[in-house]
Amino acid sequence: MGHNQSEHGSFVWSDLDPYAGFIYAFGDLNCHTKAERSWEINGNQMPVCVRDVGIFLGLAIGGFLFSRKGFNRWTIKDTFLSLLPDNKLQSIYKNDRRMLAMLVIAAVAAIPIAIDGFTQMLTDYESNAMMRLLTGTPFGVLIGAFMSASFSARPAFFQLDPAKVQLPSGSRFSMKAEEE
Numbered sequence: 001m002g003h004n005q006s007e008h009g010s011f012v013w014s015d016l017d018p019y020a021g022f023i024y025a026f027g028d029l030n031c032h033t034k035a036e037r038s039w040e041i042n043g044n045q046m047p048v049c050v051r052d053v054g055i056f057l058g059l060a061i062g063g064f065l066f067s068r069k070g071f072n073r074w075t076i077k078d079t080f081l082s083l084l085p086d087n088k089l090q091s092i093y094k095n096d097r098r099m100l101a102m103l104v105i106a107a108v109a110a111i112p113i114a115i116d117g118f119t120q121m122l123t124d125y126e127s128n129a130m131m132r133l134l135t136g137t138p139f140g141v142l143i144g145a146f147m148s149a150s151f152s153a154r155p156a157f158f159q160l161d162p163a164k165v166q167l168p169s170g171s172r173f174s175m176k177a178e179e180e
Contacts, residue, residue, distance in 0.1 A: 051113070057136075079149040087168075108138075115135075116132070
């Protein structure tokens with residue numbers, strides 16, 4: 001695990017202008033930056049590995065998708081699920097399976113990156129750049145969509161009245177009755 005930096009030459013922060021220095025510092029703080037797992041552009045190694053490029057690409061895609069399809073439905077969970085068509089959510093809302101739906105979506109997006117990453121860590125398998133990009137992107141889309149839903153869920157926009165929220169299948173927010 002990790003890599004030997006001396007094999008790839010020394011790195012001096014003072015050789016960079018402040019803009020490039022910030023970008024590479026961000027990469028160093030967030031990524032292993034292994035040369036064999038990173039792309040090169042014009043002879044310069046990217047500040048993050050290919051998987052992280054996929055995650056950042058997915059973040060942008062997830063945010064863009066939410067800006068076009070998502071909308072505020074009071075809670076983060078319901079705001080996140082607003083990305084899906086209402087007719088596909090009717091049974092989920094009728095049976096109150098919203099959390100299960102979110103977990104399934106998260107698993108579908110996270111399982112590929114987990115399988116690829118743990119297989120590389122625990123075996124001799126080494127995935128290629130395209131596999132890393134393809135496993136990082138769905139995970140980034142998930143994170144981007146979830147972050148967008150987190151920033152967009154605003155009960156105050158409904159004057160704090162849950163009855164004003166329109167949910168699929170005519171569902172409404174209500175308090176569950178306490179059992180005695």
